[in-house]
Amino acid sequence: MEETIPDTQVAQIPQQRGASLLETAVRYAEDRHWDVFPGTWLEAVGGVQRCSCGDAACAVPGAHPARADWAAQATGSATVARRMWQKQPAASILLPTGRTFDAIDVPESAGFLALARMERMELTLGPVTLAPDRRMRFFVLPGAAAKVPELVRKLGWSPPALDLTALGEGSYVAAPPTRYGTRGAVQWACRPTPANRWLPDVEELISPLAYACGRDR
Template sequence: MSVEETIQGTETAQLPQQRGESLLETAVRYAEERHWDVFPGAWLDAVDGVQRCSCRQPGCEAPGAHPTRPDWATQATGSATVARRMWQKQPNAAILLPTGRTFDALSVPETAGFLALARMERMELTLGPVTLTPDRRMHFFVLPGASVKVPDLMRKLGWAPSSLDLVALGEGAYVAAPPTRFGSRGAVQWACRPTPANRWLPDAEELISPLAYACGRDR
């Protein structure tokens, strides 16, 4: 698949939601079909015609797309039955996925992410799912353990970890899943959708070179 097709696929990835699939149904499907742990986050309420985060905090950085409690990690479940029960309590809750369990995520700026996708295509690398967020970040799903490996992998490539905007999200972190909305900024989308072909995730070591190169170009 070309990068152009990948970018166009971000719209296609939203089709299930357009056909009427609810957040509840999507969360259940992630648990059931991908075996990802899920947990409900904040949600958006209409206040005087404006979508505001349920946390009611002025200046919320991720309105409608963050955990609602400090012990959110204990709330995450891979059970479709439990997920259904949680979203029945708050059908508009964000769908959040904890990292460090079935996957880690390599987070890069959007511009670097698309540059890396083009390079990965030329290298014929096999990708896992990749999300594109309204705050202009891309998250590449990789095998767990990336957060431990990435600093050394970057040093081997000649980069100081602090010199690039490349962050490995592992245990204790999370990503927002499509079609979670970030307030008025829009919804999280799939840059590379979950498919049967990418059920088996790449190791961070396979993707770190094109990602580091792209982040270096994007500085």
């Protein structure tokens, strides 16, 4: 079954229904060759969903690393991923950036504007997530984090002036169907398909993304 978000500039944003976190994490490792690692999870405390980290004021309840050594814990092995989620089936699915992909993080409003522009330009997109924090993350080839500031400057923008961040080594993104507290689940704005297995270089996407973020200020 597919869940859609109405009144957006993409026709459908599929969300996997019925697939467990374990099955999905294994599929990311097996089919996409993405490293995965289990994050925190949600627990009912006094009838309220709280993060397993124990912080009542957690900014991303149920969707951040559970351990300080998360980067070393991340694995591309489907067997190891299965073992990790068998130990904690409720753990969120987190994907480290700077390995098989980097991610360009922009506000949801700018992301949808950029998607529409990219479609008109007939650009090839990689997967794109839409998270409950109203941010979109565009998957691109690794190395984007080092390129983005200069690319933005070449387009005539000051990097600090745009709400556009490149996530590379040392960062991560939450993958569908991870949930953020009571705000909902991460979804695919552009889901992984055989057609987008080969990711675009950030140089191909930076112009529509920067333009959209500039319009969104």
